[in-house]
Amino acid sequence: MNSDEKPILRIKGLNKFYSGGFQALKDINLDINKGEIVALLGPNGAGKTTLISVVCGIVNPSSGTVTVDGNDIIKDFRKTRSVIGLVPQELTTDSFETVFSTLVFSRGLFGKPPSPTYIEKVLRSLSLWDKKDDMIMTLSGGMKRRVLIAKALSHEPTVLFLDEPTAGVDVNLRKDMWEIVRELKAEGVTIILTTHYIEEAEEIADRVGVINNGEIILMEDKDKLMAKLGKKQLILDLCDQLSAVPQSMADYKLELSENGMQLVYTFTAQGDRTGITALMDDLKLAGIAFRDLNTTQSSLEEIFVNLVEESS
Amino acid sequence: MNIYGIMAIYKFEMARTKRTLVQSIVAPVITTSLYFIVFGAAIGSRIDQVSGISYGAFIVPGLIMLNLLTHSISNASFGIYFPKFVGTVYEMLSAPVSTLEVVLGYVGAAASKAVILGIIILITANFFIDLQIAHPIMMMVFILLTAISFSLFGFILGIWADNFEKLSIVPMLLVTPLVFLGGSFYSTDMLPEPWQTISHFNPVLYLVSGLRWSFYEISEVSVMLSLASILIFMFVCLGVVYYLFKTGYKLRS
Numbered sequence: 001m002n003s004d005e006k007p008i009l010r011i012k013g014l015n016k017f018y019s020g021g022f023q024a025l026k027d028i029n030l031d032i033n034k035g036e037i038v039a040l041l042g043p044n045g046a047g048k049t050t051l052i053s054v055v056c057g058i059v060n061p062s063s064g065t066v067t068v069d070g071n072d073i074i075k076d077f078r079k080t081r082s083v084i085g086l087v088p089q090e091l092t093t094d095s096f097e098t099v100f101s102t103l104v105f106s107r108g109l110f111g112k113p114p115s116p117t118y119i120e121k122v123l124r125s126l127s128l129w130d131k132k133d134d135m136i137m138t139l140s141g142g143m144k145r146r147v148l149i150a151k152a153l154s155h156e157p158t159v160l161f162l163d164e165p166t167a168g169v170d171v172n173l174r175k176d177m178w179e180i181v182r183e184l185k186a187e188g189v190t191i192i193l194t195t196h197y198i199e200e201a202e203e204i205a206d207r208v209g210v211i212n213n214g215e216i217i218l219m220e221d222k223d224k225l226m227a228k229l230g231k232k233q234l235i236l237d238l239c240d241q242l243s244a245v246p247q248s249m250a251d252y253k254l255e256l257s258e259n260g261m262q263l264v265y266t267f268t269a270q271g272d273r274t275g276i277t278a279l280m281d282d283l284k285l286a287g288i289a290f291r292d293l294n295t296t297q298s299s300l301e302e303i304f305v306n307l308v309e310e311s312s
Numbered sequence: 313m314n315i316y317g318i319m320a321i322y323k324f325e326m327a328r329t330k331r332t333l334v335q336s337i338v339a340p341v342i343t344t345s346l347y348f349i350v351f352g353a354a355i356g357s358r359i360d361q362v363s364g365i366s367y368g369a370f371i372v373p374g375l376i377m378l379n380l381l382t383h384s385i386s387n388a389s390f391g392i393y394f395p396k397f398v399g400t401v402y403e404m405l406s407a408p409v410s411t412l413e414v415v416l417g418y419v420g421a422a423a424s425k426a427v428i429l430g431i432i433i434l435i436t437a438n439f440f441i442d443l444q445i446a447h448p449i450m451m452m453v454f455i456l457l458t459a460i461s462f463s464l465f466g467f468i469l470g471i472w473a474d475n476f477e478k479l480s481i482v483p484m485l486l487v488t489p490l491v492f493l494g495g496s497f498y499s500t501d502m503l504p505e506p507w508q509t510i511s512h513f514n515p516v517l518y519l520v521s522g523l524r525w526s527f528y529e530i531s532e533v534s535v536m537l538s539l540a541s542i543l544i545f546m547f548v549c550l551g552v553v554y555y556l557f558k559t560g561y562k563l564r565s
Binding site: 056057058077078079080081082084086088090092093094095096097101104105106107108109110111112113114151 | 314321323331398399404406408
């Protein structure tokens with residue numbers, strides 16, 4: 001992105017107090033750039049859905065400002081809402097409507113003139129065209145999820161919120177969804193999704209945010225995050241069994257496997273020096289030989305769990 | 313103004329009527345016919361005239377008012393309550409539609425359905441009695457204003473209700489008794505005191521009286537008073553609806 005370009009979504013000092021005093025969002029500050037895919041991770045009740053609901057106009061903010069493409073979500077609600085599409089977490093559909101008519105309704109509701117051609121395009125892209133005359137109640141859960149996405153796309157939004165888009169859908173459909181998200185990104189749509197599936201964020205997001213207890217505790221480029229916070233482990237398969245880690249190697253905090261045949265060295269990928277060279281030299285000095293070695297990197301899931309535990 | 317948004321809500325609500333044609337149209341027609349058979353033919357044959365009009369003809373405005381009130385309320389309240397109940401209301405709340413546009417869509421559809429029903433009842437009544445309408449334009453004004461006002465009232469009820477019991481309790485326990493006690497099927501002159509005076513505190517009496525005047529030029533209260541009451545009620549409802557959306561009461565947390 002051009003650094004001069006204004007963010008498509010800007011949240012400043014956003015707070016949300018529910019009646020009873022519960023604070024669901026605490027001083028949220030966030031910029032999302034045009035064409036990005038941002039994944040918001042967080043445990044249940046962290047504030048992900050509240051954040052999305054405020055931006056979409058479903059929940060009133062207590063304080064702070066939110067702008068979409070430079071327009072305030074309260075003062076210029078028509079401008080902001082007409083460019084936002086929302087796929088809710090729950091499978092809430094008008095059971096007695098047909099797939100086609102529910103899209104016609106959604107498009108009209110968002111102020112767009114009728115366009116059967118565009119609706120056909122959306123339905124075809126989501127493999128729903130052959131179901132266009134079916135009542136929604138007759139569709140499977142996965143198909144209903146697609147209908148919700150189609151409804152959200154029916155008014156040609158430039159910002160799309162997907163609240164747990166793949167919750168409860170099978171692996172194939174999840175992969176299809178990821179493909180759809182990538183295609184939308186290619187068309188220039190900005191996508192903000194909440195998810196419980198770290199794999200999902202790892203797979204499709206450009207940036208990852210972590211929300212816990214109503215606070216954004218991290219917002220980082222996914223690759224940088226993986227590199228910055230991802231722990232690496234060097235696993236050495238020993239030639240001879242060890243009963244204990246030699247005292248001379250104590251500084252490396254090595255872990256010895258139960259059978260005494262593996263040494264595990266944990267290091268971060270952050271620093272310039274990993275300590276591997278020194279470790280190798282010291283192993284040689286200590287007379288510990290190994291016949292194989294490999295490294296593993298911690299997943300986003302582990303990073304996420306660590307962050308949430310730390311912030312809690 | 314989001315005309316497409318208004319039309320989307322309006323058409324959606326009207327389509328719901330098509331799906332429930334028996335419940336929406338056929339049932340009220342059958343019920344009205346039964347009223348004419350029971351009150352008009354069976355009981356009415358033993359009552360000579362009320363205020364100089366045959367009993368069968370006398371009850372027509374009351375029957376229309378009964379159906380207008382109950383159906384305006386039920387159509388509008390169900391229209392907004394059901395999306396809340398199933399969760400699809402998120403779409404309306406996140407759409408670029410203003411309070412006025414949402415109200416025009418939902419209340420417009422509910423009022424349209426009630427007016428269509430009123431006309432169907434009028435046509436049904438014509439099969440049973442020789443119907444005469446002295447002031448057809450004023451009749452339409454009363455029918456329209458009543459349908460709009462009580463659709464607004466139903467809309468408020470639908471927003472307020474958080475279960476099906478609340479949704480039906482007001483029409484059942486408040487509106488129906490008020491209609492029955494509001495001179496729909498009798499003239500309040502026939503009541504002994506103090507009931508005659510008490511009846512004048514019933515707002516429905518003013519509606520029925522006004523509508524009956526447009527048919528037969530007889531009324532229990534002045535026509536202007538009837539018009540004024542329905543207009544006041546309509547503006548009060550509009551004010552409440554505006555407040556509900558402004559504050560997000562039971563819609564936006």
